[in-house]
Amino acid sequence: MTVQSMTGFARHTATFMSGADENAQTRISWEIRCVNGKGLDARFRIPNGFDDLELQLRTALGRIFARGSFQVSLTIEEPEAQTALVINEALLSKVMQTAQQLQNQYGLAPASVDAVLNLRGILEPPQTLSDDAGKAALKAVLLSSFDEALDALKLMRLQEGKRLSDLLGSHVDRIAELAVQARQDTSRSAEAIRERLAGQVALLLDAMNSNRSAAIVLDEQRLHMEAAFLATKADIQEELDRLDMHVAAAHKLLSDGGPAGRKLDFLSQEFNRETNTLCSKSNAASITAIGLELKAVVDQFREQVQNLE
Known part of the structure; x- marks a missing residue:
């Protein structure tokens, strides 16, 4: 067994078929950077809608590494035809109702369009998966590709070690x-x-x-x-x-x-x-x-x- 360095970098990409069209592929890209740390610490940058994966990602990370400070980034690129953002109508309606109540109660100025659209969750990527089974399949690919990124990072840490x-x-x-x-x-x-x-x-x-x-x-x-x-x-x-x-x-x-x-x-x-x-x-x-x-x-x-x- 070889000692491991705590410094390393890994990038791993994968694709997911998001529809019947073979050209409609979702591209997945993981980047993991690691430097020395007193314990095991990880920070994740994950697109909206996939936050529930963080616990599983942390568990997978802890199975392989004992120490290090990790920065994990996930990028999901939709097919070109599906990249236009859509408005979350339900959330927007609640935000506008709350804003109107605050204006009436406290005499505040109306919220600007830019301010509303910049709120988290108002603008979202289009839903490319039509059913729960499809979403589960994408998350399974995300987890398996993350495991491969971890393997690549471990190899680099072993070489440096x-x-x-x-x-x-x-x-x-x-x-x-x-x-x-x-x-x-x-x-x-x-x-x-x-x-x-x-x-x-x-x-x-x-x-x-x-x-x-x-x-x-x-x-x-x-x-x-x-x-x-x-x-x-x-x-x-x-x-x-x-x-x-x-x-x-x-x-x-x-x-x-x-x-x-x-x-x-x-x-x-x-x-x-x-x-x-x-x-x-x-x-x-x-x-x-x-x-x-x-x-x-x-x-x-x-x-x-x-x-x-």
Whole structure:
């Protein structure tokens, strides 16, 4: 199973025979756009008369996708001979009666023709289906074609997910490589720390003794104690061990596939926490350099993870 990206686009068209004439075909077009989101959110733009399909469309969407912000548009193109708009006489009559009552009661100006015609439902496409069975058949085609559009969107999200998975895998590999470099860095040893500390103390003593008649002597035993203390304080073994654990967990999530975005986002926070601790403990330039590169890789990892389902 491959992880899915939350970004994608799909367009699917279908036709429906709306009469005995073979040329009288209704053209159906679905467009679905998706971007990353914290949960599953969908907005639909559906022509008047088909609003009752929205619940079924949401259910179909939820069966396939777990996360993402979706924009779904449906366009229905009638045959040319049937595209003229008609007036909903019953609704128009009710609107005009209400308008007349308001004018008489409150002394309002008469409603303009433009204002009335712009009211939702006053002007409608002609009824191209003469019976309930025909309407049900069209809705069945709408639902089946929507399923095909969802399949196309899923394929695109899987393809993008494969690319993201490979990219994230390379980031995780780099984190593992940097952890190995830090583990093998000789500047971490107590002896290396003692040598650096001895050099710094020697410079300090030279500066102090240049202005004194009696020289101050370096206490080797105290130096060893301080070096051991600093080595313990700067020990990053636990951070490196936890980085190794997080690397293994990230690789498993990427290989298992499925909705792994939230878990990988949590791991990115753990990567960041261990990296920050490593940098704060560092007392060697080489370890600091490794820590800074780790931070850069972890930031890239976290940014890409936001696009995964």
